[in-house]
Structures are given as C-alpha cells and as structure tokens.
Amino acid sequence: MKHLQSNLTHLANTLGIPTSFEISNDALWASIEDTNALEEFAKGLQRMHARVCMITCARVDKGHDILYHFDIKGVLFNLKLHLKTPHLPSITPLFESANWAERELSELYGIALESHPNPSKLFIDESIKEAIYEAYVPLSSAMNGEVSRHLWEKVKMAQGENNG
Amino acid sequence: MAESKCILGPFDVALEEPVYFNITPNADGKTIQSVEMINGFVHRGMESIVLKRNFLQNLIITEKVCGLCSNNHPFTYCMAVEKLSHITIPRRAAYLRVIADETKRVASHLFNVAMLAHLLKRHSLMGSLLEAREHFQDIKEQIWGNRMDLSANVIGGVKYDLNSEKIAFMKEKMALTRTALEAIVHIFETDESLKKRIQGVGVLPHEKALSLGVVGPVARASGVNNDVRFCAPYAVYDALSFKVITRSEGDVYARAMVRLYEIFESMSLLEQAFNSLPKGEIALHVKSVVPKGEATSRSEAPRGELMYYLKSNGTQKPERMKWRVPSYMNWEALKVMLKGNAIEDVALIFNSIDPCISCSER
Numbered sequence: 026m027k028h029l030q031s032n033l034t035h036l037a038n039t040l041g042i043p044t045s046f047e048i049s050n051d052a053l054w055a056s057i058e059d060t061n062a063l064e065e066f067a068k069g070l071q072r073m074h075a076r077v078c079m080i081t082c083a084r085v086d087k088g089h090d091i092l093y094h095f096d097i098k099g100v101l102f103n104l105k106l107h108l109k110t111p112h113l114p115s116i117t118p119l120f121e122s123a124n125w126a127e128r129e130l131s132e133l134y135g136i137a138l139e140s141h142p143n144p145s146k147l148f149i150d151e152s153i154k155e156a157i158y159e160a161y162v163p164l165s166s167a168m169n170g171e172v173s174r175h176l177w178e179k180v181k182m183a184q185g186e187n188n189g
Numbered sequence: 190m191a192e193s194k195c196i197l198g199p200f201d202v203a204l205e206e207p208v209y210f211n212i213t214p215n216a217d218g219k220t221i222q223s224v225e226m227i228n229g230f231v232h233r234g235m236e237s238i239v240l241k242r243n244f245l246q247n248l249i250i251t252e253k254v255c256g257l258c259s260n261n262h263p264f265t266y267c268m269a270v271e272k273l274s275h276i277t278i279p280r281r282a283a284y285l286r287v288i289a290d291e292t293k294r295v296a297s298h299l300f301n302v303a304m305l306a307h308l309l310k311r312h313s314l315m316g317s318l319l320e321a322r323e324h325f326q327d328i329k330e331q332i333w334g335n336r337m338d339l340s341a342n343v344i345g346g347v348k349y350d351l352n353s354e355k356i357a358f359m360k361e362k363m364a365l366t367r368t369a370l371e372a373i374v375h376i377f378e379t380d381e382s383l384k385k386r387i388q389g390v391g392v393l394p395h396e397k398a399l400s401l402g403v404v405g406p407v408a409r410a411s412g413v414n415n416d417v418r419f420c421a422p423y424a425v426y427d428a429l430s431f432k433v434i435t436r437s438e439g440d441v442y443a444r445a446m447v448r449l450y451e452i453f454e455s456m457s458l459l460e461q462a463f464n465s466l467p468k469g470e471i472a473l474h475v476k477s478v479v480p481k482g483e484a485t486s487r488s489e490a491p492r493g494e495l496m497y498y499l500k501s502n503g504t505q506k507p508e509r510m511k512w513r514v515p516s517y518m519n520w521e522a523l524k525v526m527l528k529g530n531a532i533e534d535v536a537l538i539f540n541s542i543d544p545c546i547s548c549s550e551r
C-alpha cells in the first residue's frame with residue numbers, strides 16, 4: 026500500500042494537483058478540489074490499471090461529495106471530489122466500469138454528466154425527472170405524526186420557492 | 190426482412206425476477222444485434238432507509254438485500270462498522286464467518302448450475318444438482334435454523350457456534366455433496382452434446398472482462414482474477430489455502446465449470462476451517478455508537494466482489510451508507526455476451542452471469 030501511496034503522490038505532483046494520500050482503515054484516501062483535474066488524474070489511474078469498484082455520492086451543505094472507489098492491484102483507493110455545482114465530467118470514457126455508477130448518481134442526485142456515452146436512467150422511468158426522491162415526500166414521512174411540522178415546513182418552503 | 194424487436198420481461202427469463210430486456214435481432218431474425226435493459230422494478234431505496242435506522246438495526250436490513258448473498262451483506266457491513274470502531278473480532282468469530290460464507294457459496298453455485306441444467310432441459314442433471322445442494326440446505330437448517338438467511342453475523346463477531354457434533358454433521362453432509370458433485374463434474378466434462386450446446390456461447394473476451402470491471406465467476410471464466418479472498422484477504426482467508434479457479438474461454442461452459450470447481454475449493458476451505466478453528470469467544474460486547482469517520486470494506490460474495498462504504502458522524506445512525514453488489518458490475522457484460530448469439534441462447538447467457546436483481550436495485 027505504501028508503494029502505491031508513493032506512486033499516486035508522484036502522479037499528483039507531476040500533474041500539479043495539490044493533495045495528499047493517507048492510509049486509513051485498510052485503504053488509501055485522498056481528495057481533490059478541482060473538478061477539471063479529475064480527468065487528467067483518472068488517465069493516470071487508467072495507466073496504473075485501476076478498476077472502478079463503486080462511486081458514492083452524498084448531498085452536503087454546499088453541493089455534493091463524490092467519492093470514487095478504485096481498486097489498484099488489490100488495494101482500495103478512495104478519491105473524494107467536492108462538487109459546488111451539479112455538473113460532473115464523466116470518467117466512463119476512460120473506465121467502462123464507471124458506467125452504471127455514474128448513471129445512478131446522475132439519476133438519484135440530479136447531477137449532469139459531461140461526456141458520458143450513455144447517460145440514460147437506470148432505475149426510474151424516463152418520463153420522471155431526475156432527483157425525484159429528493160423532491161417528493163415519502164409516505165412513511167407523510168404519515169409520521171412526529172415529523173408533521175418539519176414536513177409542512179418543507180412543503181411550504183417549496184411552495185414559496187415556486188411562487189418566487 | 191422488416192426490422193423486428195423482441196421484448197422479454199418484466200421477468201428475467203432465467204430467474205423470474207423483474208427486468209425488461211429489449212433485444213434487437215439481426216436481419217436474419219435468428220441472432221442478436223443488441224440488447225438494452227430497463228431496471229428499477231424492485232428498487233426499494235434501501236440506501237435511504239438505512240440512514241433512518243441505527244447501526245444495529247441496519248444489520249438486519251443488510252440481510253434482506255438479497256437471498257442468495259444474504260450472508261455477505263451483513264458480513265461486509267459488519268467489517269465496515271468494525272473498522273470504524275477499531276474493533277478486532279475474536280479469531281474464532283473470524284473463522285465462523287468464513288464457514289458461514291463458504292456454506293452459502295456452495296449452495297448458491299449449485300443453484301445456478303442447476304438452473305443451467307433446467308434451461309438445457311436436462312432435468313435429471315438438474316435433479317442431481319439440487320439434491321447435491323439439498324445437503325447444504327440441511328446444513329444451513331441444522332446449524333443456523335434457516336435455509337436461506339443465516340443471520341450469522343453481529344457487529345463484533347457472530348451469533349452462532351459450532352461444537353464437535355455439529356462439525357461432524359457438516360462433514361458428513363459435505364461428503365455426500367462431494368460424491369454427487371464428482372459425478373456431476375464428470376458429466377460436464379465428458380458429455381459431448383452438453384458441451385457442444387454451451388461451449389462458445391455468450392463469450393466475454395478477456396479484454397472486455399477487464400475493461401468492464403466484471404467480478405466473480407464471470408470475471409474468472411474470462412481469465413480475470415479479482416477474487417477478494419485472494420487479492421485483498423479479509424477475515425482468515427490469508428491463513429487458509431485455496432486455488433482461484435480461472436479459465437480462458439469466457440463462455441457459458443467456462444462460467445459453469447468455474448462455479449463447479451469453486452465448490453470443491455469452498456469445501457476444502459470449510460475442512461481447513463473446521464480443523465483449525467481456535468477456541469475462544471465468538472463475539473465482543475459492542476456499543477451502538479460508532480465513532481466519527483469513514484471506512485470501506487469488501488468481501489467475495491458468490492457472484493463476486495461486494496463492497497460497502499460507511500460514514501459515521503458519531504451518532505447512532507450512519508451519515509451515508511452505500512454498497513455495490515457484484516451483479517451491478519456484470520449487467521453491461523451481457524451486451525457483449527449476447528451480440529451475435531442465437532435468440533434461443535438468451536436465457537442460457539442471462540443465467541450464466543447468475544444475476545441478482547434484488548441486489549442490483551437495493
């Protein structure tokens with residue numbers, strides 16, 4: 026793992042990407058700030074025969090956190106990228122293994138993929154807009170008395186947004 | 190010939206789970222030009238549900254993601270929680286986790302190959318495979334009290350134990366399965382009509398297996414070894430010896446043979462685990478609050494690499510929890526496997542990736 030840590034540090038330095046690679050919980054972790062640097066860094070990972078195992082997306086206060094989970098010769102490398110706007114350059118042209126993971130995060134979080142070869146939805150019918158689960162209130166919440174005030178605040182807030 | 194489309198679904202033609210396949214035939218009307226899939230019929234939003242439950246409750250939910258891999262989900266989830274909590278489980282518990290997992294692998298692989306025999310209309314062979322599997326179903330019922338969900342794992346260890354009588358029972362049943370399996374493998378290796386029917390069908394070349402990132406027996410049948418037990422050992426796999434079964438043909442036959450030979454390896458792992466099972470505790474007492482942090486964990490499920498990501502903010506519930514199942518990586522490979530193949534081979538090829546829709550959609 027330390028050998029890989031050294032190789033990745035060299036790759037980031039060569040590309041002028043400011044980051045550090047930490048070993049924690051049996052995996053390597055790093056984060057990059059610049060979305061534009063992703064493609065160049067991903068090309069370097071492709072040369073190292075990386076495989077995309079999974080991509081995790083999470084909504085955070087200002088935007089989204091995207092966490093790429095790569096396998097490089099049995100070592101797990103987790104690369105975090107913070108998105109301020111819901112636009113993400115696709116790495117599927119470099120890694121076919123990222124195909125479904127990118128489409129899923131686009132579908133569930135409403136993130137637009139740039140240069141994805143097939144950005145169609147995976148799970149939700151094409152007639153339903155993206156990020157629908159975030160916009161609608163699930164029945165379990167709607168029927169839960171404890172959350173009624175919070176629920177109506179959300180609905181009123183949405184109405185306020187719609188009314189401008 | 191006018192363009193025609195063949196729509197199969199919503200039930201998977203091999204496994205009766207809901208997925209739509211839109212298959213476009215070539216001009217000859219007999220072979221396949223392309224295939225598209227429409228999923229989402231059993232999407233349950235489980236990654237959202239788990240954020241509303243505490244870490245202990247989520248253990249039960251992970252057991253319900255899927256039936257055939259229902260041990261790997263809690264197993265892998267527990268490993269992620271234990272990493273975050275800096276817990277090292279007792280050695281005996283780690284062995285017991287491997288025993289539960291390899292038992293499930295044997296039953297899962299036998300079921301898949303039995304379905305292949307069913308699709309080939311070789312019902313005597315299918316019966317033999319299911320009878321061989323039934324010994325492992327008996328094991329599951331006797332040891333864990335359930336023929337599908339073992340409920341073996343807890344955070345910090347396991348909640349079942351073995352004694353000499355139970356181990357003797359498992360060994361006795363394994364011997365019956367081994368004898369039956371030797372005869373079944375002999376049929377697969379010598380029955381020329383069977384081989385001719387599935388050899389060269391649904392080929393996934395080595396390069397495509399690598400680029401698509403397929404996992405499990407689908408990868409190994411195309412010569413790609415990304416078996417997590419071998420490449421990134423967990424539990425006690427580094428203390429046990431086993432052979433990773435790979436083949437080069439990448440067809441339906443190769444995928445079946447990989448599974449059949451992996452059953453022998455699983456039974457060897459079980460034997461080794463029985464013989465070196467250390468004494469000691471089976472679980473640690475664990476608090477329900479997990480420290481702040483994030484962790485990833487992986488295991489080799491019957492269909493391949495299963496991965497979990499867990500983020501805790503120090504409360505009783507996870508801040509983010511995500512998992513990726515093996516079938517998720519293998520669906521796209523169908524497009525390669527099906528292209529140019531005969532339409533009557535569709536079911537055989539679908540079955541050969543041993544797809545799990547319930548897992549894929551969560």
